[in-house]
Amino acid sequence: xxxxxxxxxxxxxQAITEEMRRDANVVLxxxxxTTGIFGVTAGLVDEFGTDRFCDTPISENAIIxxxxxxxxxxxxxxxxxxxxxxxxxxxDPIVNQAAKMSYMSGGTFSVPMxxxxxxxxxxxxxxxxxxxxxxxxxxxxGLKVVSPSSPIDAKGLLxxxxxxxxxxxxxxxxxxxxxxxxxPDDIDFTIPLGQASVLREGDDVTIVAVSGMVPxxxxxxxxxxxxxxxxxxxxxxxxxxxxxxxxxxxxKKTGRLVxxxxxxxxxxxxxxxxALIAEKAYDCLDGPIVRVGTPHVNYAYNQEMEWATxxxxxxxxxxxxxxxxxx
Amino acid sequence: xxxxxKLKQKKQVGKDAALxxxxxxxxxRRFEETLARLFADSEVKGFVHLSIxxxxxPTGVCAHLTNDDYITSTHxxxxxxxxxGGDIKLAMAELFGKTEGYCKGRGGSxxxxxxxxxxxxxxxxxxxxxxxxxxxxxxxxxxxxxxVTACFFGDGASNQGTFHEAANLASVWKLPILFVCExxxxxxxxxxxxxxxxxxxxxxxxxxxxxxVTVDGDDIEAVYSATADAVAWIRKGNGPILxxxxxxxxxxxxxxxxxxxRDQDELQAITQHCPIERFKKQLIERKTITAAEFEALSxxxxxxxxxxxxxxxxxTDPNPQDFMSYIYAD
Ligand SMILES: Cc1ncc(C[n+]2csc(CCOP(=O)(O)OP(=O)(O)O)c2C)c(N)n1
Numbered sequence: 001x002x003x004x005x006x007x008x009x010x011x012x013x014q015a016i017t018e019e020m021r022r023d024a025n026v027v028l029x030x031x032x033x034t035t036g037i038f039g040v041t042a043g044l045v046d047e048f049g050t051d052r053f054c055d056t057p058i059s060e061n062a063i064i065x066x067x068x069x070x071x072x073x074x075x076x077x078x079x080x081x082x083x084x085x086x087x088x089x090x091x092d093p094i095v096n097q098a099a100k101m102s103y104m105s106g107g108t109f110s111v112p113m114x115x116x117x118x119x120x121x122x123x124x125x126x127x128x129x130x131x132x133x134x135x136x137x138x139x140x141x142g143l144k145v146v147s148p149s150s151p152i153d154a155k156g157l158l159x160x161x162x163x164x165x166x167x168x169x170x171x172x173x174x175x176x177x178x179x180x181x182x183x184p185d186d187i188d189f190t191i192p193l194g195q196a197s198v199l200r201e202g203d204d205v206t207i208v209a210v211s212g213m214v215p216x217x218x219x220x221x222x223x224x225x226x227x228x229x230x231x232x233x234x235x236x237x238x239x240x241x242x243x244x245x246x247x248x249x250x251x252k253k254t255g256r257l258v259x260x261x262x263x264x265x266x267x268x269x270x271x272x273x274x275a276l277i278a279e280k281a282y283d284c285l286d287g288p289i290v291r292v293g294t295p296h297v298n299y300a301y302n303q304e305m306e307w308a309t310x311x312x313x314x315x316x317x318x319x320x321x322x323x324x325x326x327x
Numbered sequence: 328x329x330x331x332x333k334l335k336q337k338k339q340v341g342k343d344a345a346l347x348x349x350x351x352x353x354x355x356r357r358f359e360e361t362l363a364r365l366f367a368d369s370e371v372k373g374f375v376h377l378s379i380x381x382x383x384x385p386t387g388v389c390a391h392l393t394n395d396d397y398i399t400s401t402h403x404x405x406x407x408x409x410x411x412g413g414d415i416k417l418a419m420a421e422l423f424g425k426t427e428g429y430c431k432g433r434g435g436s437x438x439x440x441x442x443x444x445x446x447x448x449x450x451x452x453x454x455x456x457x458x459x460x461x462x463x464x465x466x467x468x469x470x471x472x473x474x475v476t477a478c479f480f481g482d483g484a485s486n487q488g489t490f491h492e493a494a495n496l497a498s499v500w501k502l503p504i505l506f507v508c509e510x511x512x513x514x515x516x517x518x519x520x521x522x523x524x525x526x527x528x529x530x531x532x533x534x535x536x537x538x539x540v541t542v543d544g545d546d547i548e549a550v551y552s553a554t555a556d557a558v559a560w561i562r563k564g565n566g567p568i569l570x571x572x573x574x575x576x577x578x579x580x581x582x583x584x585x586x587x588x589r590d591q592d593e594l595q596a597i598t599q600h601c602p603i604e605r606f607k608k609q610l611i612e613r614k615t616i617t618a619a620e621f622e623a624l625s626x627x628x629x630x631x632x633x634x635x636x637x638x639x640x641x642x643t644d645p646n647p648q649d650f651m652s653y654i655y656a657d
Contacts, residue, residue: 062488125374126373126451127451301373301421301438303372
């Protein structure tokens with residue numbers, strides 16, 4: 001496979017471009033998407049024109065509602081919501097309409113659409129521009145939830161999301177946009193939804209890390225590796241449907257689980273993973289399951305306070321030590 | 328439908344009022360200019376939206392509000408705060424993320440709120456203030472306390488469902504709300520013509536059975552006169568009014584925005600709309616004030632801003648480990 005080098009932002013832009021070239025029913029709508037607040041979609045309008053690449057008024061409810069209706073009538077819209085925090089302004093069309101349409105119509109209608117939205121703290125943007133809301137959507141039957149952490153995954157998963165016949169919530173991370181890595185040029189390259197990736201093999205402890213926590217976990221694995229602790233890192237990549245098999249296999253091997261998400265831990269991704277292991281692999285555990293994430297608080301504007309709540313490498317190291325009984 | 332609200336000929340203000348309005352506008356202008364510098368120097372961080380060029384609207388509107396009245400504000404909220412009498416020291420401290428700040432460093436630029444002054448907060452969610460205003464309107468009506476809510480929002484926000492729901496509810500319930508649309512012609516990178524097919528947001532009032540008027544929002548006396556009448560009408564229990572102030576956004580959407588999407592000639596010429604220069608010139612021509620008086624005012628403002636910056640800079644950092652505080656009320 002021929003490889004290029006790109007950032008996550010670039011990989012997302014590539015995936016959109018390729019899928020829009022491939023299928024005339026793929027369109028993109030959102031606020032200021034022709035300019036792109038984080039530059040992700042900047043310039044794409046030049047190729048696709050304003051019929052397919054549409055700036056909308058500030059109307060999140062209408063953006064998602066429009067995508068749902070268009071998806072029900074033959075299109076494959078990608079709708080962008082500028083910050084995950086603003087997903088709260090369009091919860092009805094996501095949760096009651098898109099997610100339930102196939103079911104309510106007895107399979108008559110499908111809603112092949114993607115909602116792209118960046119989250120994550122660390123920019124001093126305050127409580128209403130910093131949240132990571134992945135776990136909210138994991139609990140909504142009918143939705144798929146994807147959360148990539150590398151350029152290659154972002155590209156492969158977004159392409160699959162666009163081709164999927166269900167509504168997919170595609171959660172990006174602002175701080176990860178400029179992480180770079182190898183990305184296949186092949187337009188047929190995709191990564192199936194629902195497959196986790198084992199980013200690093202290890203024997204002592206499994207860290208299941210999501211989105212912004214993945215690079216942090218990789219750094220910690222290096223650090224602990226030097227101390228003789230062998231860490232396995234699994235990135236689920238798709239949070240629903242979750243690749244429980246890969247996760248179970250890993251925990252059965254290491255006997256220890258640390259979960260790492262950036263969002264609030266209460267009812268979070270880690271809670272779901274902990275429940276999964278407690279139910280399905282209890283016998284294999286050699287230590288306590290430890291969750292890393294944001295405590296039950298909001299993100300402050302004051303950056304030191306903000307970083308005190310964002311889970312980081314130190315929190316991960318502490319969690320691993322606790323999991324392996326080296327506290 | 329009871330009394331009709333009609334926009335009257337604007338009135339000229341006397342010397343004391345003129346100086347007070349000028350000072351307030353200058354405070355907003357210097358506050359924002361200073362902030363732009365502090366942001367460029369990375370002393371202030373986060374997302375900062377400046378209201379340079381838009382000073383007349385919050386100044387003229389808030390001049391008719393008391394400390395008991397309410398305002399709801401937006402992401403571009405420093406002018407509203409200062410207009411409503413906010414303490415620039417506490418505002419600056421908030422922008423420095425300090426404990427002395429209005430929100431003890433938790434909120435920052437997009438969330439500055441001041442309970443004592445009825446400032447229900449700047450807001451990071453476009454359109455959110457509109458629906459909150461129906462609540463302060465409701466409580467004022469229920470408590471029969473004569474308080475008015477001035478609800479600031481932009482042309483862009485008028486496309487949110489919240490605008491339409493709030494306008495309808497306020498009208499049906501005759502809530503004491505002055506909806507103030509600051510139409511600066513832009514919503515982020517989108518010109519108004521691309522996001523709505525009307526020129527005047529005030530025409531939307533018709534659909535909700537409330538009066539809607541548009542004034543030159545860079546003409547402080549026009550804003551001041553219109554608000555005087557509107558607030559008096561609202562206080563009589565006649566229900567809400569939509570007041571649109573046409574103004575100009577001189578800077579980018581956010582501090583640091585290079586604005587490649589804007590017409591450079593238009594930007595070059597934008598200072599011709601300066602609400603401060605226009606007012607000053609008229610006042611001097613009318614001999615209401617002298618150039619020297621204006622200079623004295625500028626010096627006064629300059630020193631107040633300097634003090635505010637020092638106050639902010641010298642403030643105490645919150646203990647980062649204190650992040651559990653205020654999540655829930657006691
Ligand atoms: C619900 C929501 N959607 C989008 C945004 C991003 N955003 C912030 S300001 C803004 C433009 C607002 O335009 P307008 O209401 O005209 O106010 P102005 O910026 O001109 O003062 C947008 C789209 C947001 N903060 N909240």
